[in-house]
Amino acid sequence: MENLWDLLFQLTKHGTHTLHVAFYIFVQYIMNYLSLSEPLSITEGICVWCKFRNYPFWPAVVKSVNRKMKKASIVFIDNLLFDKKRIRKGFSVALKTLKPFDCEEADQLVCKARESYDAAIKWCLELIADYRIRIGCGFTGSFIEYFSDDISCPVRRRYPHSTSDLNFPSKLMLEEQFLTSDLGEEEEEGSDRQEEERRRRRRRKLLPDRSKAARNRANEKLVDFIVKQRRVETRLLGVIGGQQQSKWLRWFLAASRSVVDTYLEDEEQLDQVYQYLRGVYETAPLTAPCLADVDRIRLVLDVLLPEAIIYAIAGVDKLSLVKAEDKYLKGPCLSKREREEFDWMIEQQMKMKASIGQRSAH
Incomplete structure (x- = not known):
């Protein structure tokens, strides 16, 4: 630790830019120290890697954890975080499908995600890295609060607009989950008894749109x-x-x-x-x-x-x-579900553009 302070002292002699570099090194050191001194566990509010179906592990934020049911409610980190209804619902996943964001195989998970979603995963990782730096600088909010705050605007502006929504696997995940469960139900968070009732409730299975x-x-x-x-x-x-x-x-x-x-x-x-x-x-x-x-x-x-x-x-x-x-x-006669999905996609794009435009004007 003494060697670290000596290094920081030497760096601060060379001006403001070097001072920023020194502070960044200090933040990274503290993060590494904490990750080594504390066991990696899945808790509310942390960033994790989540595995869903055949899609690669993807960064997500843990909303809540139910140890008894071995379940967690998560929100994927993507371009749809402005959707408050989606954030409120989240995804219910098994704890075994989650890995701490700083796990040993994190580099391998990044490489796997980049094979199909290079631009999208790069943007997500930049957001998480900037959020951690902001935490080190005194920001006390959650990742979702950070995403909706002005301080994340510089990173959010780097969103790859040239790519389609399909470049985020979470949209495909949402569509698949829609085919197997009733997304019209509000997520129930409360007692274990309510969770048991929700599990026993029959789920409506929709046939694929042909x-x-x-x-x-x-x-x-x-x-x-x-x-x-x-x-x-x-x-x-x-x-x-x-x-x-x-x-x-x-x-x-x-x-x-x-x-x-x-x-x-x-x-x-x-x-x-x-x-x-x-x-x-x-x-x-x-x-x-x-x-x-x-x-x-x-x-x-x-x-x-x-x-x-x-x-x-x-x-x-x-x-x-x-x-x-x-x-x-x-033109083609679209089904009701196709029209709803198209309208939903346009609505999300308009929300994101409007939000980014408002924050850019400030």
Whole structure:
């Protein structure tokens, strides 16, 4: 310990920046000392690693611990910590699925998480490291209080906005838990008797939503009609050569911006159709003069794709072109659960952006 104080004294002679470095070394030393002198245990308020299903261990905060039931209520550290309702509920997990954040295999857990969630886990670790430094500087709140406080704003701003929500495994965890339990129930925290009643209560099991899979199967018939049977090729060549009128082509030539409605949701199906349409355009024997200098990618997506899908819908579903176009413009018919999940995702994104914007203005 005396050697540490000598080192700190020497560092403080070299200015303010070095003083910050010295203080950081001191905080880390105290943390390491405490972690060695006290047994690692799972207690309320600490940061831990939590294992859920097939997902990697992920940083979380312990809300409460029930030793008798060998359970803990935790909240995953991610970009949804602004959701107060979610924080209030938390996840109920077995104690055996938790590891202290400073456990011996912590480095291995980080490496495993980075394989699929590199940007997200880096952001989480930066938050935890900054929180610990703030604790050393005198902050007395919990991690959740730190996250909602202005002092965490510099780190929260580094959130990788270019990544999707799926880059946080906790959203997938939440969706899986929704399929096996009734998330409409409020988490009950109280006596052991209430906990026993909650465990005995029958859980409502929801079947997976098959709507999107059914739409993809139906769309596969459209892809087959367009690509394999080549049933719309005559129409496409007529539009490309200028022999047949197309309002999609008129809109394309008049518009300065493109709004692509692909209709097809499966990426492989869309890629199949796109590659086929591009080949039709490139090998067309005749090309209208108005298409000489256009963007080929935009032409395929804004003109040939809607033409092909509308004619395919008419052919497969035995509809008139007018009704087929109406069906195309309406887009996929989403299920109630899909709409709810989409609305929930947008709501969380808006909450986070609004909160970050308000804190940035201060």
